[in-house]
Amino acid sequence: xxxxxxxxxxxxxxKKVSVGVDIGxxxxxxxxxxxxxxxxxxxxxxxxxxxxxxxxxxxxxxSIKNLITNAKLLNEDLEILGIGIGAPNGNYYKGTIExxxxxxxxxxxxxxxxxxxxxxxxxxxxxxxxxxxAAIGEMMYGGAKGxxxxxxxxxxTGVGSGLVVNGxxxxxxxxxxGECGHTTLIPGGRLCGCGAxxxxxxxxxxxxxxxxxxxxxxQTNDTESPLAKHSYNELNSKMIYDAAVExxxxxxxxxxxxxxxxxxxxxDTVHHNSPEAIFLFGGPLAAGNLxxxxxxxxxxxxxxxxxxxxxxxxxxxxxxxxxAIVGASALVLKELEK
Amino acid sequence: xxxxxxxxxxxxxxKKVSVGVDIGxxxxxxxxxxxxxxxxxxxxxxxxxxxxxxxxxxxxxxSIKNLITNAKLLNEDLEILGIGIGAPNGNYYKGTIExxxxxxxxxxxxxxxxxxxxxxxxxxxxxxxxxxxAAIGEMMYGGAKGxxxxxxxxxxTGVGSGLVVNGxxxxxxxxxxGECGHTTLIPGGRLCGCGAxxxxxxxxxxxxxxxxxxxxxxQTNDTESPLAKHSYNELNSKMIYDAAVExxxxxxxxxxxxxxxxxxxxxDTVHHNSPEAIFLFGGPLAAGNLxxxxxxxxxxxxxxxxxxxxxxxxxxxxxxxxxAIVGASALVLKELEK
Numbered sequence: 001x002x003x004x005x006x007x008x009x010x011x012x013x014x015k016k017v018s019v020g021v022d023i024g025x026x027x028x029x030x031x032x033x034x035x036x037x038x039x040x041x042x043x044x045x046x047x048x049x050x051x052x053x054x055x056x057x058x059x060x061x062x063s064i065k066n067l068i069t070n071a072k073l074l075n076e077d078l079e080i081l082g083i084g085i086g087a088p089n090g091n092y093y094k095g096t097i098e099x100x101x102x103x104x105x106x107x108x109x110x111x112x113x114x115x116x117x118x119x120x121x122x123x124x125x126x127x128x129x130x131x132x133x134a135a136i137g138e139m140m141y142g143g144a145k146g147x148x149x150x151x152x153x154x155x156x157t158g159v160g161s162g163l164v165v166n167g168x169x170x171x172x173x174x175x176x177x178g179e180c181g182h183t184t185l186i187p188g189g190r191l192c193g194c195g196a197x198x199x200x201x202x203x204x205x206x207x208x209x210x211x212x213x214x215x216x217x218x219q220t221n222d223t224e225s226p227l228a229k230h231s232y233n234e235l236n237s238k239m240i241y242d243a244a245v246e247x248x249x250x251x252x253x254x255x256x257x258x259x260x261x262x263x264x265x266x267x268d269t270v271h272h273n274s275p276e277a278i279f280l281f282g283g284p285l286a287a288g289n290l291x292x293x294x295x296x297x298x299x300x301x302x303x304x305x306x307x308x309x310x311x312x313x314x315x316x317x318x319x320x321x322x323x324a325i326v327g328a329s330a331l332v333l334k335e336l337e338k
Numbered sequence: 339x340x341x342x343x344x345x346x347x348x349x350x351x352x353k354k355v356s357v358g359v360d361i362g363x364x365x366x367x368x369x370x371x372x373x374x375x376x377x378x379x380x381x382x383x384x385x386x387x388x389x390x391x392x393x394x395x396x397x398x399x400x401s402i403k404n405l406i407t408n409a410k411l412l413n414e415d416l417e418i419l420g421i422g423i424g425a426p427n428g429n430y431y432k433g434t435i436e437x438x439x440x441x442x443x444x445x446x447x448x449x450x451x452x453x454x455x456x457x458x459x460x461x462x463x464x465x466x467x468x469x470x471x472a473a474i475g476e477m478m479y480g481g482a483k484g485x486x487x488x489x490x491x492x493x494x495t496g497v498g499s500g501l502v503v504n505g506x507x508x509x510x511x512x513x514x515x516g517e518c519g520h521t522t523l524i525p526g527g528r529l530c531g532c533g534a535x536x537x538x539x540x541x542x543x544x545x546x547x548x549x550x551x552x553x554x555x556x557q558t559n560d561t562e563s564p565l566a567k568h569s570y571n572e573l574n575s576k577m578i579y580d581a582a583v584e585x586x587x588x589x590x591x592x593x594x595x596x597x598x599x600x601x602x603x604x605x606d607t608v609h610h611n612s613p614e615a616i617f618l619f620g621g622p623l624a625a626g627n628l629x630x631x632x633x634x635x636x637x638x639x640x641x642x643x644x645x646x647x648x649x650x651x652x653x654x655x656x657x658x659x660x661x662a663i664v665g666a667s668a669l670v671l672k673e674l675e676k
Contacts, residue, residue, distance in 0.1 A: 089644065098644065149511040163610060165503045165510075172503075172612020173487040174648070182642045183606040187524060194642055268521040272501060272610045274510020304520045304532055306427065306436065310512070 014079045017071065019064055020329030022130060023047055023087040025102035025157075030063050031325035032071040035081075035333065037141030039322045041070045051104040053114065061118035082124025083115065084331030086133030086324055093175035095127050101193075126335045130154070130324060132169055132178055134316070135162025136334050137327025138279050143317035150275045152316065153180065153266070155282035158193060159201040159208075165273055169334070181205070185265055203261040206237040206283050213240055213254045225250040241287045255290045262291075263298025270307050281316035281323065288315075352417045355409065357402055358667030360468060361385055361425040363440035363495075368401050369663035370409040373419075373671065375479030377660045379408045389442040391452065399456035420462025421453065422669030424471030424662055431513035433465050439531075464673045468492070468662060470507055470516055472654070473500025474672050475665025476617050481655035488613045490654070491518065491604070493620035496531060497539040497546075503611055507672070519543070523603055541599040544575040544621050551578055551592045563588040579625045593628045600629075601636025608645050619654035619661065626653075 015034055022029045024047060031042035043063050048056050064083065072078050089100040095112025097105065112125050119125065128136075135152040138144040144152075148167040154160040159181030163170040170177045181201035182194055189198030190211060202208050213227050213235060222228065226243045227235060227250055243251035266278050284291050296313050303311075318326060353372060360367045362385060369380035381401050386394050402421065410416050427438040433450025435443065450463050457463065466474075473490040476482040482490075486505040492498040497519030501508040508515045519539035520532055527536030528549060540546050551565050551573060560566065564581045565573060565588055581589035604616050622629050634651050641649070656664060 147511075149515075165508050166506055168504055170503050170611055172608075173485075173614035174612055174645075176644050177487075177610065177612035179609045179612075179642055179644075183609045184602055184640060185525070187602065196640065196642075264522055264525065268606065269610065271517045271521045272515065272607065273508055274512055274515035274517075276511035302522060302534065304517055304534075306514050306517075307512075 018081045018329040018332035019083040020325035021085040022324035033329035049104045053105045057114045082332035084328040085127040086130040086328040090127045090129040091175040092128040092171045131160025132162040133327035136330045140330040150277045152279045155284045200265040209237045256294045259294025260298040262295045267302035277312035279316045356419045356667040356670035357421040358663035359423040360662035371667035387442045391443045395452045420670035422666040423465040424468040424666040428465045428467040429513035430466040430509045469498025470500040471665035474668045478668040490617045493622045538603040547575045594632045597632025598636040600633045605640035615650035617654045
């Protein structure tokens with residue numbers, strides 16, 4: 001009787017944590033995250049250009065083990081629930097990274113299997129793409145808590161998305177669903193990074209905003225705009241934001257136009273899955289209402305009447321600096337729910 | 339012991355049937371459907387223009403009761419599992435028909451509640467929109483048997499769609515998901531029946547094909563085409579098909595262009611939910627490869643490389659004449675699975 005009581009207290013003191021890994025084109029961020037979504041310890045390693053996946057997995061495994069050791073120094077009663085990974089072209093069903101254009105590892109990489117071979121004491125290791133991981137993070141720790149149907153768009157170098165239907169992430173038949181950045185917004189329009197034309201990503205990513213700024217410069221010949229002082233390679237979305245805040249008309253118009261494009265795309269996500277809310281995440285969201293207001297307006301303009309004035313467009317409530325790690329770690333919790 | 343055995347034999351002889359109701363703008367089709375998807379008895383009543391919902395429900399209930407009686411004459415051991423209804427702007431969660439533009443019943447009609455009041459012996463009465471009902475029919479009795487992720491597009495006067503993710507129909511947060519006919523295909527393009535511009539429905543419905551035919555006549559001034567002999571109000575998609583089969587160049591081009599539009603739209607459904615297959619249903623599909631080939635080509639052209647050459651575009655395997663009734667009746671089976 002006394003023994004059983006002591007075990008129970010011990011169990012309740014155990015802090016449950018997951019490891020989140022976010023693999024980007026140049027940098028891999030790793031963190032130990034508790035079940036409230038707080039990052040206890042974190043680290044960064046280079047995502048290598050050498051293409052040797054085994055070398056990289058060794059480095060990654062060493063970093064994870066080191067972080068777990070450090071986290072246990074802070075709190076000895078840690079229970080490691082698993083490892084969640086967000087990666088470009090991550091296939092949830094197979095645990096693979098497949099033909100990721102911005103990584104040096106070619107072909108189909110059995111990432112989860114390779115990592116499992118280094119962690120025979122950890123059962124739950126799962127992988128999906130970075131935007132899907134962000135959506136799960138939003139569901140577990142962010143603004144989508146309790147929502148069964150929502151969407152998340154991540155705006156950065158590209159545009160990613162994660163869709164949740166009936167409380168589960170939509171992986172589709174092959175593990176790759178949620179590529180809304182590659183829906184066609186303008187038939188025959190701008191060349192997208194994927195090689196096709198007119199995709200949402202070519203208009204609503206940070207580089208897409210830069211392209212819109214130069215398009216406006218060309219159309220208006222506005223040599224007074226501070227944006228006219230930078231080369232095509234120099235100009236970035238932060239400079240457009242700064243100019244807009246200073247009152248530059250052209251920079252403000254970039255936000256208006258970008259929101260117009262984004263609102264059209266978000267409406268089509270509603271016409272597919274009718275989410276309760278769409279969360280927006282990433283650098284351009286730092287502009288707040290500069291981007292949100294025109295997005296909401298175009299969104300409502302494009303919605304079928306049965307959907308008007310009831311679907312929320314909101315910035316993500318995840319902490320921008322840790323969101324990728326936290327989202328990846330949340331994948332473990334979602335796995336353990338099953 | 340003997341009693342229990344006799345009850346079991348009796349039970350196995352019972353034929354389980356559902357009633358399917360398809361509410362169209364002018365006609366309501368009703369059928370008693372067995373659990374193999376065969377229609378045992380069917381009837382049609384006018385969808386009234388008088389706007390009196392109670393009168394219509396009385397007529398509908400009388401027709402259903404009459405059909406059940408007739409079906410029982412054929413097979414006395416019928417078990418009525420429930421009533422499934424497909425209706426424009428049907429809300430699955432609430433059992434309501436809401437602001438349907440082509441029906442005379444205005445506002446929000448509590449259709450399921452009204453029908454339940456006439457059938458206190460039938461528990462399972464469910465309603466959704468007609469395209470969703472068709473998708474459930476395809477899943478239960480058609481080409482989507484065993485598929486967990488697929489989409490269905492119904493091409494007719496309008497374009498409807500039903501999406502299935504993880505084995506369940508996507509109803510969204512409000513019961514209205516799956517309105518892919520109203521995604522924007524051509525920004526600023528043709529006026530859609532809903533009042534917005536450039537929607538897929540304005541290009542890929544049967545009237546959309548007619549519009550494309552006249553657009554081509556305008557562009558080419560092809561006075562030799564048999565399509566040039568009909569007024570705008572006379573020309574229909576069947577005439578375009580007949581002309582195409584006879585070798586008319588312009589009519590063939592209408593199918594090429596329509597397939598091009600449709601392929602673009604279907605690709606964006608893949609970029610959202612990554613279905614295993616997309617089923618196409620409706621009048622224009624009678625043209626077979628005339629419409630399927632250009633659709634498949636444009637579809638592949640618009641897909642992100644991870645999705646290419648693996649997603650099937652197929653005609654529905656439901657019997658065209660009975661599909662709406664059968665789909666609506668299948669909604670009951672799907673309900674009883676829960």
